[in-house]
Amino acid sequence: MTYVKKNIKNLVGSIVGVIVVTAIASWQFYQFVSFKSPGGVTDSQGGISHLWWAIAMAVFACGAAFLVFSVFLRHDIEDELHITSAPRITHS
Numbered sequence: 001m002t003y004v005k006k007n008i009k010n011l012v013g014s015i016v017g018v019i020v021v022t023a024i025a026s027w028q029f030y031q032f033v034s035f036k037s038p039g040g041v042t043d044s045q046g047g048i049s050h051l052w053w054a055i056a057m058a059v060f061a062c063g064a065a066f067l068v069f070s071v072f073l074r075h076d077i078e079d080e081l082h083i084t085s086a087p088r089i090t091h092s
Contacts, residue, residue: 028051
């Protein structure tokens with residue numbers, strides 16, 4: 001497998017992973033919002049574990065997305081950067 005194909009495969013896999021974690025976070029938040037007590041009444045305090053899972057998955061998704069895009073935007077490591085100063089201008 002060539003280097004480019006391997007990198008594209010890793011990038012696509014990483015993006016799919018971030019999307020899956022985001023979907024899990026959204027589902028957990030939905031479970032928290034629509035949690036019903038045994039009597040059938042919507043109860044905002046009963047599904048607190050769903051809220052914590054949603055927060056944890058959202059933080060994880062943001063961290064993973066940051067890492068994916070920071071690697072994606074990284075400059076070529078082997079590319080050399082030459083810094084030179086402008087020539088001095090002498091006034092006569």
